[in-house]
Amino acid sequence: MRLVILGGGESGVGTAILGKKKGYDVFVSDFGKIKGNYKEVLIINEIAWEEEKHTEDLILNADVVMKSPGIPDKSPIIKKLLAKGIPVLSEIEFAAPFTDATIIGITGSNGKTTTTMLTYHLLKSAGLNVGLGGNIGKSFAWQVAENKYDSYVLELSSFQLDGIVNFKPHIAIITNISPDHLDRYDYKYENYIDSKFRITMNQSEEDYLIYDADDEAIAEWFKTHTTKAKLIPFSLTKTFSEGAYIKNNKMEISINQEEFTMDTEHIALEGKHNMKNAMAATSVAKLMQIRKSTIRESLSNFQGVEHRLEKVLKIQNVQYINDSKATNVNATFFALDSMNTPTVWIVGGVDKGNDYNELMSLVREKVKAIICLGVDNKKIIDVFGNVVDMMIEVDNMNDAVRMAQRLSEKGDTVLLSPACASFDLFENYEDRGNQFKQAVKNL
Template identity: 95%
Template sequence: MRLVILGGGESGVGTAILGKKKGYEVFVSDFGKIKGNYKEVLIINGIAWEEEKHTEDLILNADVVMKSPGIPDKSPIVKKLIEKGIPIVSEIEFAAPFTDSTIIGITGSNGKTTTTMLTHHLLKSAGLNVGLGGNIGKSFAWQIADNKYDSYVLELSSFQLDGIVNFKPHIAIITNISPDHLDRYDYKYENYIDAKFRITMNQTEDDYLIYDSDDEAINEWFKTHTTKAKLIPFSLTKIFSEGAYIKNNKMEIKINQEEFTMDTEHIALEGKHNMKNAMAATSVAKLMQIRKATIRESLSNFQGVEHRLEKVLKIQNVQYINDSKATNVNATFFALDSMNTPTVWIVGGVDKGNDYNELMSLVREKVKAIICLGVDNKKIIDAFGNVVDMMIEVTNMNDAVKMAQRLSEKGDTVLLSPACASFDLFENYEDRGIQFKQAVKSL
């Protein structure tokens, strides 16, 4: 069996190692450059590879192709594979049959990284032998080839779910759905929603789907679709006989005739959206039979995720917060919503078709000044030019942070929450967040 892998990054190399171990003839092809450390791994394992090209003769003879999630279906080589009827799968689809571990899959437009990390933290703190993978950390396929985890917590993007056929998590979570990546879904929101719900398409009556019952897109989907999985909703406003909710400042969870309660003030994560992430993760912990005392302790000591509402420093009584991971409007909505002091907001980057109107009431209420950090800031200026007193454009992070310091007073917050992708001025959102933190530390 010939396995061809498009993309020589983390998921590609991980799949190559697993494929080799399972007796496939493996070939890795990357249209860009393959990083040195990955090249080394391929060479040591005797895996054939090429970079900066796709040689059709070596690709179109595949029995199966694993395509890295970043490669769009519109790319010429993918079109040719589709024409020839060669099956194209994602890493999780390829890898899952080689493990009988319990899989917890987490998707959503926002909150999925925090929920994934928190779920992993809850299970690991309870002493479970649990791996973390998917969209973060080490490749799922690589972990299956190397380690023997009894369960995996996987963060899954819609691109990864596009490439599944039989993959099914025992427990699935959909944190929420809001318009994102529409450029990859023919600008049709319903296509993107359907991609997210692929996480439950193969689930049976023995599996679970945990979801945000306050989410409009999720509720709309349920009007015309069904899943066999047992449903466990969570909500900030409703109360369930089976599910998770907030009542009298307590998080309450009822699953399989068992109850768990905890005062919300003892939960380390702050903000309404994080209460939802905590409800989702705790629902998994309850399904995995984790002891209540362990869950309480883990929820109170969780450190959060880098670049997601990360408190950097307080300088002259101004709090600097790094929310570089907010690459869409919905994520920035959560960030602004959780501000309770006057805010200097650093925003901008590559716009993915953003509608800034959703932020209007929050900006009026909370934002005193806006610093635009992008190559093209026209949409932001058009949206908020008349709403805030101060609006400034900069083209690098140092200027942004120095400007923010000038515009802020004691008791204010400086918030980097770009609502955009970072590729105009930075390598990725991590690079943007690291530069922000460095600039703040050198004030």
């Protein structure tokens, strides 16, 4: 069986290792450059590879193809493969049949990384033999090849779910859905929503779907679709006999006739959106029969995720917060919503078709100055130009942070929450967040 892998990054190389171990004839092809550390792994494992090209003769003879999530279905090589009837899968689909571990799959436009990390923290603290993968950390396929975990917590992007056929998590979570990546879905929101719901398409009556019952897009989907999975909703405003909710500053969870309650003030994560992430993760912990005392302890000591509302430093009584992971408007909405001091907001980058008007009431209420950090800031300036007293454009992080320091005074917050992708000025959102942290430390 010939396995061709398109993309020599984390998921590609992980799949190559697993494929070779399972007896496939493996070939890795990357249209860009393969990073040195991944090349070394391929060479040590005697796996054939090429970079900066796709040699069709070596690709179109595949029995099965795994493509990395970054490659769109519209790319010429994918079209040719599909025209020949060659199956094109995601890493998740390829690797899942080779493990009988319990799989917890987590998707959503925002909150999925925090929910994934918190779920992993809850299970690991309880002593479970659990792996963490998907869109985060070490590739799932690589772990299936080399480790023997009893369960996996996987963060799944819509791109990874687009490439599944039979994959089914025992427990699925949809944290929320808001417009994102619409350029990959013909600018049709419903296509993106359907893509997220693929997480539950193969689930049976024995499986569970945990979801945000306050989310409009999710509610709309349920009006015309069904899933066989047992439903566990969570909400900030509604209450359920089966599900999770907040009432009188208490998180209450009722699953399979078992109750769990905890004062929200003891939960380490702050902000309404994080209460939702905590309800989703705790629902998993309850389904996995973890003791209440362990759940309480884990929720109270969880450190949060880097680049997500991460407190960097307080300088001259001004708090600097790194929310570089906010790559869409909805994520920035949560960030601004959780500010309770006058805010200097650093925003901008590669726009994915953003509608900034959704942020208008929060900006009026909380933002005193805006610093645009992007190559093209016209849209941001058009929307907020008359709303804030101060609007400044910069083209590098050091200038952004120095300007923020100048515009802020005691008791203010400086918030990096870009609402955009980072590829105009930075390598990725991590690079953007790290540059911010370094610039703050240099003040």
